[in-house]
Amino acid sequence: MNRSNVYLLDLPNEILFNILKKLQNADVLYSLLGINNDRLDSIARNAMFSNILNFISNVQNTIINDFQLNRFCDYILPEISHNVKYLIVESTSIERILLATHYPNLIHLKIFNFQCDYSLQYFTDDSSLRQIFKQQIKKLDLVNKDSEVGL
């Protein structure tokens, strides 16, 4: 096969979007935000990649690791929080993610591995997440091992 002087950024935006739409939005943000390339950074900041953020892998049924979670909470989420409308999170990381920054347009929340005896604390009047649940969230989905409940 002959060598070609063609690189990733020689692809038109239409194809770059085609590639990135095959990734979960969280993967796009993790890999491209902060890449220090104006064009890719601009693409990653497109609202389509941050309206819905799923921190649970649909394919491998895994959650992000601590290193990745730190990167999201310390840098990525504050950069794109204004776009976020729907968050899908694991119950053990919900507080860290929701308190990482302000989400002015967040209205839908889905919590995986919800356990009544542990997770109910987030819905009490003393909870640090009280304001978000009372004033912002219009749709709440709770998923435990056996069933899914929508509120």
Place this chain on the structure above:
Amino acid sequence: MATTAEASNTTTGNTETATGKMIKIQSNDGQIFEVDQGVVEQSSTIKTLSDLMDVGDVPIPLPNVKASILGPIVDFCNHHKNDQKPEPIDEDDDDDPNKDIYEPKRSDDICEWDLNFIKQFTVPEGTLFDIIMAANYLGIKTLLAVGCKTIANMVRGKSSTEVREMFNISYDPPGEGINAPNAIEGQAGTVPTTQDANATGPSPQPDPMNQ
């Protein structure tokens, strides 16, 4: 796959076979490939050109594709010409309202034959991008999907530093250098897309998704 090295020496016209009419297509470096209707149907570009040109003796020119890429593409289409069109996928949790049946939001479902096929094209040689752009130009959605999924699989899980190294992406941060507010007028948007001084890639293009 039938090929002829010298287009100028071609004296026979397009031929009929038991499987239907054969059509000749020509790469930008002069190589001619003979393909049947099953291949033509997979490329919206070739199909449109063959309908418009009413081809007889003249091969359909494909000025954007060289022979080293067109040949494998013909192999791909020959392999897939009896495939059924994929069923639309209904995903309740799909967060992309603009999906179509060729582009579900996942990249782990490339079949074994396609995986082996795409391995001949690599990032360091630039040929992986060649095949993607050729598939886009020729309107072969299945091949375009395979190429894009391959890139997506390479990106998944990688930090931005790793992605920059893997794809040799130039250091070109927003708001600095050529992108600074006080950058010299007329030079904005012309920064090379790679660190390779010999690279001949085009300038960054306007974003059609945000116009």
